[in-house]
Amino acid sequence: MERTKFILDENEMPTSWYNIAADLPEPLPPERHPATKEPTRLPPPLFAEAINDQEFSTQRYIDIPEEVLSVYRLWRPTPLYRAHRLEKALDTPARIFYKYEGTSPAGSHKPNTAVAQAYYNKKEGIKRLSTETGAGQWGSALALGCMLFGLECKVYMVKVSYYQKPYRRIMMETWGAKVVPSPSMDTEVGRRILKENPDSPGSLGIAISEAIEDAAVHDDTHYSIGSVANHVLLHQTVIGLEAKKQMEKAGYYPDIIVGCIGGGSNFAGMFLPFVKDKIEKRKPGLRIICAEPQAAPSLTKGVHAWDYGDEAGLAPILKMYTLGHTFMPPPVHAGGLRYHGMAPIISHLYKLGFVEARAEYQIPVFEAGIKFARTEGIIPAPEPSHAIKVVIDEANACKQAGQSKTILLTLSGHGNFDMGAFDEYLSGKLQDYEYPAEKVKEALSHLPQVPE
């Protein structure tokens, strides 16, 4: 009997994160201040010093504090699976492996950075963290992290999600967070928007502005971000570092690594320790495929330019693939992938040709997710179902070509909180969207002018 799972003992868990900045063939373009447009660190009143240092560090390995390791042990190391049943159903000679991050209490990879951020802020005397959340995946991860380190947590949740998807809101409250629908009466920004439009459904851009204002006006409060930033990707590398050890145990090195990208953190967390092998020419044939939604295809249809990280222009200006910071993606179910830009690190590696990208429509993505659920058992979230679609395509290509390639998938979370989306798909009600070309064109006309 071939093995199903490749597990690591908690003693085999990585004790440091991997920092790609040490190995990039060209350095990352520096982040720019949203107002002055000059190179800058992260806005000082918003982030802990340790996090700011990590954002710009070029040290190759950064120790994971024992307090953070101790929390990781609640669900890490996460299992690596061989997808025997999916392979059989596809009748493919490909070997498919998947790393499953849904075993965290919040059900996704997000706590990997949330607990680290909570720890560093606690250590620097901060009492509260503020953040934004859409459907609630990031907010619930930060609620968990704050609870475990004794911090208060304030989450600005996009109003339409707050009322339509109460389960994630309740999860955050169960872990002790305070959650308000955004726009809220708790900030200047929120009050202004509510005065203009009392029925505003909210947006991620508004929620970010509220969370940043909250941190700016409260001395005891910092802001926390769940993707895109270098330090977030750094913390997520625990995924890939574990997966590398597990693939060694399995006896294979991947030919292809696949993951979904919204801001990019789960997949970068997986592939950064592997892309090192490609940069150093030890594994020149390794293919790394980013699966993005056609609703927000920043790599495949965006431009590599300076742009704001948020809609309101309060966050730093980043050099990244972007569809324009004012672009509002169609309301696809994969809420975690609805972002106008892409992590600067991924953008940089894509520009340099180290990673590929593929954009997928919603209906074939759900079809792939269902195929996975009906073979491997686990019901995947809509976000990693994008990656599953690509994996199935690659496995079918292997069948056509008669090649036994090894494919490694990042299964970033389960779909327990996305059952409404599966219902829509199964009942035939799910609609797909055309790629909104005109809206992107419009948004790209509003990029900030930044001197190189």
Add this chain to the structure above:
Amino acid sequence: MERTKFILDENEMPTSWYNIAADLPEPLPPERHPATKEPTRLPPPLFAEAINDQEFSTQRYIDIPEEVLSVYRLWRPTPLYRAHRLEKALDTPARIFYKYEGTSPAGSHKPNTAVAQAYYNKKEGIKRLSTETGAGQWGSALALGCMLFGLECKVYMVKVSYYQKPYRRIMMETWGAKVVPSPSMDTEVGRRILKENPDSPGSLGIAISEAIEDAAVHDDTHYSIGSVANHVLLHQTVIGLEAKKQMEKAGYYPDIIVGCIGGGSNFAGMFLPFVKDKIEKRKPGLRIICAEPQAAPSLTKGVHAWDYGDEAGLAPILKMYTLGHTFMPPPVHAGGLRYHGMAPIISHLYKLGFVEARAEYQIPVFEAGIKFARTEGIIPAPEPSHAIKVVIDEANACKQAGQSKTILLTLSGHGNFDMGAFDEYLSGKLQDYEYPAEKVKEALSHLPQVPE
């Protein structure tokens, strides 16, 4: 650093189930036919022969088929945790361990028997399984099991849950099951009830009757039960067999084992391999505490008598602790514990003094569940939160007495699908119920007369 998790490699997974019937100091009273009231096997057109054999076997260890082990490997062995954070929060000298069954794709221990039942039925040429479900935990487990062995699955879901709790229904459909609200137009029983009362909210009793009728009238269909029966408890012993190995790795033997009981299968699955040590006088001091709801306290307030397993009187008559088969428990959130009787094996061991029982009210149970979520991270389902309440009480008693006892908890599933209940608790709207003494008295006047 003390360890957090005690994991087993999949090669260390038990390869046989433990059958307590081989070691009982007195044999179980035989099951009786619901009509003739004579000792009987399980109704022959409803169950696979292999399952019927297991129900009455006295063989100590029964091999787990390789096909079933192969499915178990999708999530088993499940982790054993040391609850360092809960211990610290309680400031107790007690050592608290918990075995977590929420890692299965369905989120609870239920698939342990569902996949075994699906396998044996498939092997005997059956094409479909029918079953009932309340809130959907058992139905989703059987949907998963059937899918993995290529069987059709028909689930009669209590109508009020079907409409109030759609997420579990969608989960079953995602795995390919056909789910109908019960009473349905698909059976004679359902049509009769709907004719009398088109607005019937349904009940577990009605749903059982529909599922049994479905299996009786379709040659290719068998019925499947998720708790109470001997063969179900047998399949669940994989929990306790793993836990025993894991506690050995942890270096402790439990002084107290705690779990929740509805029909009794998750907790029996844990304690049966341990109660063997108590029966054989190797561990005379071991305490085994069953946590039941005050809403359906069969062990603490019921009688040890012959009674039907179902409300309609179609299921076998069992010697068990019961509140009367016509007793309808109050609508507590722990839907999995709303059963009038108790597994005959647990009833027998309780009668013989090998296990204890304690009944808990709903509000302190949720308080305990929240305490667990806010220390250990995992949000527990309302059912095992009953056991957590008892564990916390025992840990506090250890603190009072200055004793370092070792407590082992069965955490049978997560609460991802119970967020509505947590919301009710957190918002202060949750009500508790008085123990319904009059209703029990009434129901106990309807026990069947059975010659000993």
